[in-house]
Amino acid sequence: MSTELLTVKDLEVWHKEDSHIENIISDVSFRLKKNGCLGIVGESGSGKSITCKAILGLLDKSFDVKGEVMFNDIHLLKADKRMIRKIRGKEISMILQNPMTAFDPLYTMHYQMAETFIENLKVSKKEALEMSLKVLEDMNMILPKDVLKKYPHQLSGGMIQRIMIGMALFLKPSIIIADEPTTAVDAINVVKLMEEFKKIRENHDTSMIFISHDLGAVAKIADEVLVMKDGRVIEHGETKHLLRYSKNQHTRYLIDTRLSLVDKFHQALGYGGAHAIRSKRIV
Numbered sequence: 001m002s003t004e005l006l007t008v009k010d011l012e013v014w015h016k017e018d019s020h021i022e023n024i025i026s027d028v029s030f031r032l033k034k035n036g037c038l039g040i041v042g043e044s045g046s047g048k049s050i051t052c053k054a055i056l057g058l059l060d061k062s063f064d065v066k067g068e069v070m071f072n073d074i075h076l077l078k079a080d081k082r083m084i085r086k087i088r089g090k091e092i093s094m095i096l097q098n099p100m101t102a103f104d105p106l107y108t109m110h111y112q113m114a115e116t117f118i119e120n121l122k123v124s125k126k127e128a129l130e131m132s133l134k135v136l137e138d139m140n141m142i143l144p145k146d147v148l149k150k151y152p153h154q155l156s157g158g159m160i161q162r163i164m165i166g167m168a169l170f171l172k173p174s175i176i177i178a179d180e181p182t183t184a185v186d187a188i189n190v191v192k193l194m195e196e197f198k199k200i201r202e203n204h205d206t207s208m209i210f211i212s213h214d215l216g217a218v219a220k221i222a223d224e225v226l227v228m229k230d231g232r233v234i235e236h237g238e239t240k241h242l243l244r245y246s247k248n249q250h251t252r253y254l255i256d257t258r259l260s261l262v263d264k265f266h267q268a269l270g271y272g273g274a275h276a277i278r279s280k281r282i283v
């Protein structure tokens with residue numbers, strides 16, 4: 001039996017504006033194994049988000065998507081909208097880069113979380129409200145009942161992000177796609193969030209696509225990495241092997257940029273720098 005949950009083959013994305021058509025993504029292919037974690041790295045604008053949105057049918061009509069995207073036996077690019085919406089809610093959850101945009105500022109967290117559970121799990125309003133509280137308790141939020149009464153802008157980016165992760169987990173999807181999940185979060189909460197993601201990998205039967213421009217974050221969690229540049233995959237391989245032995249100039253550039261950041265950080269703290277620890281750790 002195949003262990004692949006998601007197979008993407010020759011994905012292309014084109015953007016149309018008036019009579020102008022521009023190719024944004026080409027020849028992207030990868031496989032996500034059951035219980036695996038694939039990291040997608042690349043600089044800003046390299047095509048990481050558009051690739052994942054294309055897979056989930058989240059791009060608007062100005063985009064044209066070609067290729068093959070198989071989730072189990074379902075061709076996601078050919079599936080009807082109802083089927084796609086069902087898969088997006090229950091089977092594949094996406095954690096967005098900017099979590100604030102995922103919630104409506106006009107409604108309380110309680111209302112919005114409950115709506116999601118009612119729609120995706122077909123539960124009663126009472127059950128949905130209980131589930132919302134359970135999500136916050138599971139994420140170890142302080143005063144969860146108070147948090148539920150708040151509007152999105154009354155919470156920090158880190159809290160909203162943790163709520164999104166908690167909701168994604170509660171729905172027990174087969175795949176979680178996390179798009180730069182640490183962007184809106186301060187440094188201390190980044191560490192906590194990364195722990196949360198590691199726990200997902202250890203305790204849940206969930207596969208993951210983890211998108212980041214930060215190779216260090218990806219190295220902590222992904223077994224395989226796809227490196228993107230200008231809308232194309234320039235390298236793909238097992239994380240440790242790629243970080244240690246890649247000869248690709250751009251991949252090396254991403255690794256070295258990361259190392260020089262770590263160097264600066266360690267020098268500021270009075271340590272020997274990343275080069276001193278390079279032999280022990282990967283990045």
Ligand SMILES: Nc1ncnc2c1ncn2[C@@H]1O[C@H](COP(=O)(O)OP(=O)(O)OP(=O)(O)O)[C@@H](O)[C@H]1O
Nearest residue numbers: 015024042043044045046047048049050051180213
């Ligand atoms: N709505 C849009 N209309 C037209 N082009 C777009 C749109 N969104 C993104 N693009 C283009 O698609 C390319 C890939 O963008 P994408 O957002 O996938 O990059 P990314 O690697 O996720 O970057 P970041 O890390 O900044 O999110 C870029 O060249 C970008 O300009």
